[in-house]
Amino acid sequence: MALAPAALLRAIVDTHRQARWSPERQRAWVDARLRAVVRDAADQIAFYRDHFADHGVDAQAFRGLDDLHRLPFLTKAEVQDQYPHRLLADGVELTQCVQSATTGSTGKATRFAFSPETFAFYLATSLRVYTMAGLRPWYRGAYIKYSPIPLPDLGRFSPVLHVPSILPAQEQLRRLMSFRPNVLIGYASIILELARLVTPADCRRLPLKFISVNSELSTPAERAYIAERFGCPVYDEYSTEETWMVASQCRAGSYHLFTDNVWVEVLDEHGQPTAPGEIGEIVLTTLRSPVMPFIRYRIGDFGRRPAVETRCACGRGLPQLESFEGRCDDAYILQDGTRLSPLKLLNTFTLFIKSDPGLIDEFRFVQTALGQARIELVPGPRYDPARGTALVEALTRVIAEPVAIDLVRVGAIDGPARIKRKAIESRVSAPQRAA
Numbered sequence: 001m002a003l004a005p006a007a008l009l010r011a012i013v014d015t016h017r018q019a020r021w022s023p024e025r026q027r028a029w030v031d032a033r034l035r036a037v038v039r040d041a042a043d044q045i046a047f048y049r050d051h052f053a054d055h056g057v058d059a060q061a062f063r064g065l066d067d068l069h070r071l072p073f074l075t076k077a078e079v080q081d082q083y084p085h086r087l088l089a090d091g092v093e094l095t096q097c098v099q100s101a102t103t104g105s106t107g108k109a110t111r112f113a114f115s116p117e118t119f120a121f122y123l124a125t126s127l128r129v130y131t132m133a134g135l136r137p138w139y140r141g142a143y144i145k146y147s148p149i150p151l152p153d154l155g156r157f158s159p160v161l162h163v164p165s166i167l168p169a170q171e172q173l174r175r176l177m178s179f180r181p182n183v184l185i186g187y188a189s190i191i192l193e194l195a196r197l198v199t200p201a202d203c204r205r206l207p208l209k210f211i212s213v214n215s216e217l218s219t220p221a222e223r224a225y226i227a228e229r230f231g232c233p234v235y236d237e238y239s240t241e242e243t244w245m246v247a248s249q250c251r252a253g254s255y256h257l258f259t260d261n262v263w264v265e266v267l268d269e270h271g272q273p274t275a276p277g278e279i280g281e282i283v284l285t286t287l288r289s290p291v292m293p294f295i296r297y298r299i300g301d302f303g304r305r306p307a308v309e310t311r312c313a314c315g316r317g318l319p320q321l322e323s324f325e326g327r328c329d330d331a332y333i334l335q336d337g338t339r340l341s342p343l344k345l346l347n348t349f350t351l352f353i354k355s356d357p358g359l360i361d362e363f364r365f366v367q368t369a370l371g372q373a374r375i376e377l378v379p380g381p382r383y384d385p386a387r388g389t390a391l392v393e394a395l396t397r398v399i400a401e402p403v404a405i406d407l408v409r410v411g412a413i414d415g416p417a418r419i420k421r422k423a424i425e426s427r428v429s430a431p432q433r434a435a
């Protein structure tokens, strides 16, 4: 799967231009796009053909945004059951797609695919997250992620450093200090660990212009703490593995919804749109992934529309989200009371799930006491005990102090009756800290 630089360049120009459209023009575009997405899904995708028919939906008569509430929801369980053959558009070969998977934060793997064209668009919207925060072409960027993103090689023009998320914080900081990035991108809880570690002398040597945190919920207080420690602004974004970018903060601090990528509904417990300013469940419909669209997908996060929608000072016409909530795993508590980011453990599972599809269907990691933990694991169809042992060893390396980890194979994991249960849970209480 090769990414054509021309396609990427075109997507970059288009996504930056479209963000400046008026709200009315954005909405008209979404309306037309949605009609095409729904019609094509009914025509070309076995799952949606049956799913719509089962719920009495005539895709040919679907009129767009005003009819969206008539469509049935798509659940994670349906994606897990129906992927790949019944969820891919007719005639699409999986080998021509970008294949991906998420551990979500529920510990259950969800697999999906998208086309190289969609990937170019996703990369362009990712870039827009950072241009909205003030990225310049000559900035040196560093990002913290479980594995490197296959970016096109831009050579010396725009150097990029990948820092593996599961490395110890000291080693991550050492790599950042020697690369000296202008922009740092990564998981909120991992950058929070680095913020606790960084010294004023380190900061003077780091030419950081801004930090962008992603992938998990961070509070305004945590972002303010990171900003104070690193001495630069911190911006937040909201994305999901399945849909990529959903919203991100501009320099005026507003979360702009990326409605040129995904339409966001905020719904109450009866499936009705919430009143402005009220919290509700986020339901996503992708507009750019014809190979495998997600239509009214219950991602399991919660959000709030602004009480009053005003045009943002930055001039972008993309609508706004007041805040979002979700992703609330526990930190692992080390012997001295330090909190280890749950993302380090979650990403260790992710690396195994991505490299060995079929290894794990579902898991939960529970810290039962200081230095003790249990993995509850529902084996996948190609489970291999040797890989299970390797997983325990990898987690032990990430924790980097004595820990006894029991791996227990179970038939199912029952959690509280809520949409997202924790994948990483700690039953040890840690001393409270400022951030």
Ligand SMILES: [Zn+2]
Binding pocket: 250, 251, 252, 253, 254, 256, 312, 313, 314, 315, 316
């Ligand atoms: Zn703005």
